[in-house]
Amino acid sequence: MSLTSSLNVATGSLMAADGALQIVNNNIANANTPGYTRQTAQMEEGPTSVVDGQTLGGGVNFDGYQSVRDELLQSQVEQQTQAQSSADAQSTSLTQIEQVFTTSTSDIGTEMSGLFSSISSLSTAPTNSSDRQAVLSAAQNLATSFNTASQQLTSIQGGLNTQVTQDVSQINQLTQQIAALNPQIEAENNHGQDAGTLQDQQDQLVLQLSKLANVSSTKSSNGTTLTIGNAVVVSGAKSYALSASTGTGGNAVIKDSNGTDVTSTITGGDLGGTLTMQQATIPAVLGQLDSLANEVGQAFNAAQAEGTDQNGNTGTAMFSLPSTVSGSAAGISLALTSTTQIAASSTGASGSNGNLANFTAIQTNALASGSTPGNTYANLVYQVGQLSANATTASSAAQSSLLSLNTQLSSVSGVSIDQETTSLMQYQQQYEAAARVVSTIQSLFQVTISMGTASAA
Template sequence: MSTFSGIGTALSSLNAHRQALDVTSQNVANANTVGYTRQRATMVASPTAVNPSMFQSASGVGDGVRVTGVERLADAFLDAQVRSASSSASYQGVRSTAYTTLEASLGEPSKTSLSSQMSQMWSAFEDLANNPHQASARTAVLSTAAAVTDKVGALYSSVRDQWTQARDQAVSLVDQVNAKAQGIADLNGRILATTNVGGNANELVDQRERAITELAGLTGATSQTRANGTVDVLVGGNPLVEGSRTNALVVTGAPAFADAAGGAPVTVSWAHRPGSVVALSGGSLAGQLSVLAPADAAGTGGVLAEAAARLDTVATELADQVNTLHQGGYTAAGATGTDFFRLEAGLPAALGLRVAVPDGDGIAASGVDGAAYDGGVADAIHTLSSAARGPQALWAAGVVDTGNRSASATARATVAEAARAQAESQQTSAAAVDTDEETVNLMAYQRGYQAAARVLSTIDSVLETLMNMAR
């Protein structure tokens, strides 16, 4: 090896260790930056660049070291695991929140709950059966029955308002998806432009990977990396992002709760392919769509539509069962065949439930014609409170079912969130900056730099000695 070759070798070591120190400094600077992935300078030995000849004098030791690139120390498997876990946790979280909100709106048990209001109505009928001649007893029946109809309507309105809010949230989520997709497409373009000129785009890649993870939490999206370093993002097997181009999503389907209650689902479609529904595999958006889904015959439809259907059933059964008994009774004036409740046409049963009796004398409490002060029918109506298929039992079963589903949804959300947190912890352990490790690296690269500088200093001293001897 010639003296000048030794200078080049030492110089390459100085440059390589300086770049390694720069990379380590970047890691330390971003030790607390969310989403930052630690980096390493990749150093390889430079072979001797010679052309074979009979007068070749090179030693063949090599020409030093060079940095071939700066590598992101990310684990693709752990990244995919985090995205899958985020998709599941977001989906279960939305459903758990919907059930918790619904359960809270029912207000069971409490003094103002529907169960309490119906119990007061049955008690009023019992008092009327014992005191059919008292006007106050008849007034109490009407007031408690009106309270029941108001409560049923209020609960239905609450469910409808929650559905409307959930649909608005779905629209907001779609807007977020489209914005993040555009951001990923822009980052794809910037990353490609940077790498094409030999630059380091690792920080841009970090931003893109973080955005993809957020998209996975929204839609269950997956990604595919192209040979040029750009990424395609897929939702339901179809591209949401293709290089620097995006395909937007739009909320379609039922615009109002009445449509969903009638069987029309809320869907998410591709804006450029009207009518083409996106097959979401997970994420908070899929969770919202499941909450907004219409009811079905099996009782396993959307959370809110099923609750509304249950309220309609309770209202219908309450009107039918009370009216059936009331029609067989006699009013104070001897009229028979009258209804106690009515259902207004054009409205859901829960919203259209009304008290049909105009005043206390219109209550057909008597079971005997001409016996105005008999309370046989009022007593029969009171027994509906304990009937196996009575309105009270139907509502109680519905409340219990809602509570069980809410508890199940909460448990699933808790498990899914624990899995997501564990996956994220594993990802962080593999990719986050360890300041202790970086300190060791700083010392190693510093010693390497100092050693290379010492080699240059030694060669300089040797050359100076040679030149002095030649004078």
């Protein structure tokens, strides 16, 4: 091998070591940068040459760097992020709902007990106007407690529209940024370059998007394509905005860029959790509350109809109820306007208390739904608490899974200072060795030149 060829080999090694050192230095500098993916130097053997029948190596060529990625782990991280954010959104709303049913001096359970207690007191003195007024007041308080609970739930439900709007706005901002990176990544790839830095940025944006909705991604020659539910939101360099509006009934409606309703397909992330609460969980709780209000109201109205009031008339309805079960909690109200209308008598005599037994029996008899009023309400409170506990458990499970997945991903794509230090020493030695070779060859060139000069003299 000629001195020139040897110099070329040594220079190539020197440049390769220098490039690798820059990559190692960049890794170390970004060891604590969120989302940074470790880069590795790419080297390849130089082309061989044949001299005097002998095949000689061509040294090494520096071929840039490559990011170390695990797409499967990254996808799993995104999925668990969606699950945790959805559970957190539900947990936040359920905490508010629990407060509606928190035991207090005016919750439904307390007011229901108060009504039965006042009826018990009236049975001992059925003509006492104060005791009769106490029954009317307790009945009014019960109706008001149903109204208040319904209004609070409806308010929480409607308030979620604001969160939906905010989530959709953030989604649209993120998809624009992700789409803008696609052509840049494609250009790098087309030039044979590793678009690691750009890909890191895009991965972080997709991770942020995963906190908001159930996003799925596919990578192709024109970049990353993203869908949320059934809506394509990124394809190539274009992003397609979602829109949020308020539909019939006051609930949010999400539409894709073509105007197609995709609300039911959005199930993950904060948006998915919020929609689940607004359009499934809260309506279910309201439905049970309406059923309880309707059945309790009907039971008291039936008891009234069995007796006679102080005016000698058959008892009229104690509560006014909507024509349908739906809306009963919001619409129930006290129908009686006078203490004399309480139908305590079973004989028609004003001093009779026989019919009050029918009122008292409501407390222990099963409603149409199959349980007593107190147990029905207690079961509703328990279900709300259980939903809240389940959401908390789901969030904790997703968080634990995320911690494990991120640890695995870090072991593959993260920067290990110990490993980089070892690589740093390795490439430093390569650089120093190549530099010595270059220095030696330069000395040989000087000797050769000197010999040539001496011969000419």
